[in-house]
Amino acid sequence: xxxxxxxxxxxxxxxxxxxxxxxxxxxxxxxxxxxxxxxxxxxxxxxxxxxxxxxxxxxxxxxxxxxxxxxxxxxxxxxxxxxxxxxxxxxxxxxxxxxxxxxxxxxxxxxxxxxxxxxxxxxxxxxxxxx
Amino acid sequence: xxxxxxxxxxxxxxxxxxxxxxxxxxxxxxxxxxxxxxxxxxxxxxxxxxxxxxxxxxxxxxxxxxxxxxxxxxxxxxxxxxxxxxxxxxxxxxxxxxxxxxxxxxxxxxxxxxxxxxxxxxxxxxxxxxx
Amino acid sequence: xxxxxxxxxxxxxxxxxxxxxxxxxxxxxxxxxxxxxxxxxxxxxxxxxxxxxxxxxxxxxxxxxxxxxxxxxxxxxxxxxxxxxxxxxxxxxxxxxxxxxxxxxxxxxxxxxxxxxxxxxxxxxxxxxxx
Amino acid sequence: xxxxxxxxxxxxxxxxxxxxxxxxxxxxxxxxxxxxxxxxxxxxxxxxxxxxxxxxxxxxxxxxxxxxxxxxxxxxxxxxxxxxxxxxxxxxxxxxxxxxxxxxxxxxxxxxxxxxxxxxxxxxxxxxxxx
Ligand SMILES: [Fe+3]
Ligand SMILES: [Fe+3]
Ligand SMILES: [Fe+3]
Ligand SMILES: [Fe+3]
Numbered sequence: 254x255x256x257x258x259x260x261x262x263x264x265x266x267x268x269x270x271x272x273x274x275x276x277x278x279x280x281x282x283x284x285x286x287x288x289x290x291x292x293x294x295x296x297x298x299x300x301x302x303x304x305x306x307x308x309x310x311x312x313x314x315x316x317x318x319x320x321x322x323x324x325x326x327x328x329x330x331x332x333x334x335x336x337x338x339x340x341x342x343x344x345x346x347x348x349x350x351x352x353x354x355x356x357x358x359x360x361x362x363x364x365x366x367x368x369x370x371x372x373x374x375x376x377x378x379x380x381x382x383x384x
Numbered sequence: 385x386x387x388x389x390x391x392x393x394x395x396x397x398x399x400x401x402x403x404x405x406x407x408x409x410x411x412x413x414x415x416x417x418x419x420x421x422x423x424x425x426x427x428x429x430x431x432x433x434x435x436x437x438x439x440x441x442x443x444x445x446x447x448x449x450x451x452x453x454x455x456x457x458x459x460x461x462x463x464x465x466x467x468x469x470x471x472x473x474x475x476x477x478x479x480x481x482x483x484x485x486x487x488x489x490x491x492x493x494x495x496x497x498x499x500x501x502x503x504x505x506x507x508x509x510x511x512x513x514x515x
Numbered sequence: 516x517x518x519x520x521x522x523x524x525x526x527x528x529x530x531x532x533x534x535x536x537x538x539x540x541x542x543x544x545x546x547x548x549x550x551x552x553x554x555x556x557x558x559x560x561x562x563x564x565x566x567x568x569x570x571x572x573x574x575x576x577x578x579x580x581x582x583x584x585x586x587x588x589x590x591x592x593x594x595x596x597x598x599x600x601x602x603x604x605x606x607x608x609x610x611x612x613x614x615x616x617x618x619x620x621x622x623x624x625x626x627x628x629x630x631x632x633x634x635x636x637x638x639x640x641x642x643x644x645x646x
Numbered sequence: 647x648x649x650x651x652x653x654x655x656x657x658x659x660x661x662x663x664x665x666x667x668x669x670x671x672x673x674x675x676x677x678x679x680x681x682x683x684x685x686x687x688x689x690x691x692x693x694x695x696x697x698x699x700x701x702x703x704x705x706x707x708x709x710x711x712x713x714x715x716x717x718x719x720x721x722x723x724x725x726x727x728x729x730x731x732x733x734x735x736x737x738x739x740x741x742x743x744x745x746x747x748x749x750x751x752x753x754x755x756x757x758x759x760x761x762x763x764x765x766x767x768x769x770x771x772x773x774x775x776x777x
Contacts (some may be wrong), residue, residue, distance in 0.1 A: 254754045254770045257650035259707055259714035285478055302565055303601045307592070307716070312766075313462070313475045314652050320467070320765030321652035323700070324477050326459035330569070331444070331485075334453070334631040339565045339601070342632070343446045343489035347416055348453050351482035354462075358474035361647045369596040370604075372713030373705075375649045385623045385639045388519035388581035390576050434695055434732045438585070438723070443635075445521050451634030452521035454569070461700070465762040470732070473763070485676045492516045500727040501735070503582030504574075508516045547740055575724070576735045582729070585694070588721035588740050593706070600700035605708045608717050609678055613744035616724075620736035633691075 260373045269296040270371055272364035273310050274378040282357045282382050283328065290327065291349030292366045292374075298348060302339035305332040306348035307367045315360040324362075325352050356382050391496065391504045400427040401502055402439050403495035405509040413488045413513050421458065422480030423497050429479060433470035436463040437479035438498045446491040455493075456483050487513050498511075522635045531558040532633055534571050534626035536640040544619045544644050552589065553611030554628050554636075557626050560610060564601035567594040568610035568621045577622040586624075600607065618644050653758065653766045662689040664765055665757035667771040675750045675775050680771050683720065684742030685759050685767075691741060695732035698725040699741035700760045708753040717755075718745050749775050 265271035275289040290365070292298050292306045299305065308328045312321040327350040335342030364378045396402035406420040421430050423437045430436065442455040458481040466473030479497070494508045527533035537551040554560050554568045561567065570590045574583040589612040597604030610628070625639045658664035668682040685691050685699045692698065704717040720743040728735030741759070756770045 254707060254756060254771075255650070255655065256653050256756060256758065256768050257648070259705070259756065262648065287662070302727050303596065312652070314647060315474045318474070320763070322465070322473065322475050322765070323461040323760055323762075324475060325461055325481075326457070327481065327483075328457035328459075330454040330456055334565065336451070337634045342453065343449070343487055343491070344444045344453050344455060345486040347484035349484050350456075350458065352458075353473070353478035353480050355476040355478070356474055363647060363649060363652065365649065367716055369716075370598045372715070373650050379429070379647075385576060385625060385641075386519070386524065387522050387625060387627065387637050388517070390574070390625065391518050393517065433728065443521070445516060451632070453634070454629055454631075465696065467763045494516060494518060494521065496518065498585055500585075501582070501729045503584070506518050510516075548698055577736045580736070584727070584735065584737050585723040586737060587723055588719070588742065589745075590719035590721075592716040592718055598713070604715065605716060605753070606706045606715050607712070607748040609746035609748070611746050612718075615740035615742050617738040617740070618736055622736070626700075638677065 260375050262375050264293045265376060269293050269298045270284060270368055271353055271373040272363050272366040272376050274364050274373060274376060276378060279381045279383060280356060282384050285355050287351055288354050289351050290364050291305055293348060293384050300332055300345050302333050304370050305368055309364055309366045312363040313360055314363060315358040317358060324354055358382055391506045393506050396507060397426045399497050400424050400429045401505040403497040403505060403507050405493050405507060407493060407496050407509060407511055410512045410514060411487060414486055416484050416486050418482055419485050420482045421495050424479060431463055431476050433464050435501050438500055440495055440497045443494040444491055446489040448489060455485055485514050489513055522637045524637050527638060528557045531555050531560045532627040532630050534636060534638050536624050536626050536638060538624060538640060538642055541643045541645060542618060544646050545617055547615050547617050549613055550616050551613050552626050555610060562594055562607050564595050566632050569631055571626055571628045574625040575622055576625060577620040579620060586616055613617040620644055653768045655768050659688045662686050662691045664762055665759040665769050667755050667757050667769060669771060669773055671757060672774045672776060673712060673749060675777050676748055677698050678748050680744055681747050682744045683757050685740060687767040692727055693738050695725050695727050697763050700762055702757055703758045705756040707752055707756060708751040710751060729735055751775055
């Protein structure tokens with residue numbers, strides 16, 4: 254078995270688990286830019302003690318390179334857990350983050366997301382770097 | 385020895401390692417709001433293969449509770465690493481993130497940050513929740 | 516507020532949340548040795564979808580150095596979560612791990628552990644390195 | 647682009663990046679057992695400030711289920727980093743860990759590992775659970 258057998262993909266407008274990558278089409282080499290990664294952009298995913306998005310990981314695969322680089326790991330750690338019982342706690346982390354990246358080569362951003370009961374999901378987005 | 389002996393604090397305007405928490409003074413109970421956590425807001429911290437900020441963790445301690453809840457873990461995983469040698473790689477992650485949180489009680493946000501060669505640093509910010 | 520206000524400590528034989536560090540008293544410089552970190556060595560901690568140990572982090576503070584180095588982060592990600600409902604899932608991760616470390620200086624190992632409803636706990640253990 | 651394009655696999659006896667899963671062929675339902683995951687079992691992988699294994703993640707896909715569950719995330723955080731310069735620091739984390747798991751269904755263990763300059767690698771191992 255391989256990860257390709259368990260990492261799921263779909264249209265994020267129809268399937269609430271798919272991570273959505275929002276980034277510019279084109280950026281300048283070495284200039285900081287913003288990437289938003291989130292789950293549930295169109296259809297909200299549940300955020301309860303029993304069912305929630307644990308993390309999103311963001312990678313970059315340069316066009317002229319063989320390997321993917323890990324850019325960031327964003328964990329969403331609060332889902333209403335509490336000593337008073339599930340979903341009684343005072344805090345929730347939404348499965349979304351804005352990150353800040355610098356690139357010096359064109360390539361593809363890849364995101365993976367993990368739901369604690371529906372497993373792994375992925376998406377990608379190409380990005381062009383101007384010298 | 386305890387963590388209090390190794391978690392450092394200072395004024396973030398003078399010391400580049402201190403995590404900075406930017407959040408509203410007051411939020412509405414159950415309404416999503418934005419928290420920015422970053423290192424190097426006033427004085428940039430190096431971001432090289434050999435020296436960089438690895439992560440920021442964000443916690444919340446409710447005024448009426450005994451324990452701190454973990455809200456998020458934000459890892460910055462790319463620092464120019466490459467098979468061509470250190471600092472030759474095509475991608476850097478800046479040590480900053482915007483996260484999205486919901487609270488139902490007043491309390492204190494705490495952030496910890498880790499520099500791979502200068503260790504652990506902390507800061508905090510109170511936040512008031514209106515019913 | 517500081518982390519010292521929210522990181523709890525106690526005798527691990529009486530308090531089930533305290534991380535226990537098992538390591539040799541003395542090791543040889545540069546020789547790989549084993550460190551076991553766990554929660555619940557004497558009194559088991561619950562491991563349910565609603566209440567569990569999320570992670571243990573292990574640090575090292577050299578006697579002749581100012582900063583703590585992070586050695587490892589060990590996350591326990593499965594607690595019976597399932598689409599069939601909480602505690603119906605097929606897999607549980609116990610809050611224990613054996614790690615492998617090399618040291619070239621004497622100092623103190625520090626561990627932090629996080630319970631999703633009872634917050635942060637710590638412990639430490641000195642270790643002597645022979646040249 | 648999909649993760650299948652960037653997660654590499656190979657024979658671990660010939661390729662030093664491939665994670666190796668050591669676990670019993672058969673376990674009893676609900677009984678704690680040990681899983682060792684490591685990189686470099688046959689051919690050691692470098693462990694330097696510039697080139698090292700960052701983490702191994704372990705998953706479980708039940709035969710009778712659709713989704714993969716995350717069991718554990720094991721991060722190796724120390725690679726000789728130091729304020730005195732790269733590879734001058736007092737501590738190294740080896741890319742290996744023994745974890746403790748309970749299963750109630752047969753299935754497949756999957757491991758992913760990340761090298762900071764050679765990207766993502768995977769392997770898997772089936773495991774039978776006896777009632
Ligand atoms: Fe889900
Ligand atoms: Fe630093
Ligand atoms: Fe607890
Ligand atoms: Fe490598």
